[in-house]
Amino acid sequence: MGIRYLPRYNAGERTNHWLIVLFFIGAALSGLAFFHPSLYFLSSLVGGGTWARILHPFMGLAMALCFLVLFLKLWRHNVMNEADKEWLKHSGDMLRGDKSRMPPAGRYNAGQKRVFWIMVVSLVVLVVTGFMFWQPWFADAFPILLRRIAVLLHAISATVLILSVIVHVYAAIWVKGTVRAMTQGTVTESWARQNHALWHREMTGKQ
Ligand code: HEM
Incomplete structure (x- = not known):
């Protein structure tokens, strides 16, 4: 078979x-170039400091x-439910590589759902605060104190987003057979049974 x-x-x-x-890489590298002088060299990837400054907000948007x-x-598919609470209690087993003790997950497990919502919140904060100091169009509409707070929140949420993407990519590679979901669009039935048993049942009607 x-x-x-x-x-x-x-x-x-x-x-x-x-x-x-693609846009994440562009926005993250050009943004890091402004974050600290030691990272300024990254601006050369998008054509130098001026281009990094011009392109960064557009790539972020x-x-x-x-x-x-x-x-x-x-x-x-990312709304937390009762089964996810049980999954989270066992997340230590998952990290130790003991999948057999994990309660069955739906289309996404609770860890994926958490990463999803962290991405959502950090992106919303990045966009809102980014507009608040986007020269020369929008920044003038905000008092200087608000702009300073916006810059700080922008840096914090960028750090959170970058860390969540690192976790996301690590998990995608670590759980074998996951990357093909985003390259070919399909996963094997045994991947689904092992990692997302409830979704497998939903898709195949099998117990
Ligand atoms: C090279 C970098 C990346 C790789 C290799 C990668 C890989 C993947 C893979 C394999 C999946 C499918 C997971 C599954 O169906 O179980 C996925 C889903 C997803 N990815 Fe990525 N990803 C990358 C970067 C990003 C970035 C930068 C973002 C957003 C800022 C992102 C957002 C998402 C979202 C929202 C999903 C759907 C998961 C959900 O709804 O919970 N990914 N990614």
């Missing part, structure tokens, strides 16, 4: 996800807009 596959993301969702990744499209498609 051959390997059976289940669909997980369509072509539109995958294209959107990889556009987010493009990332957030693409994310909004993915958000509208996926938020319902």
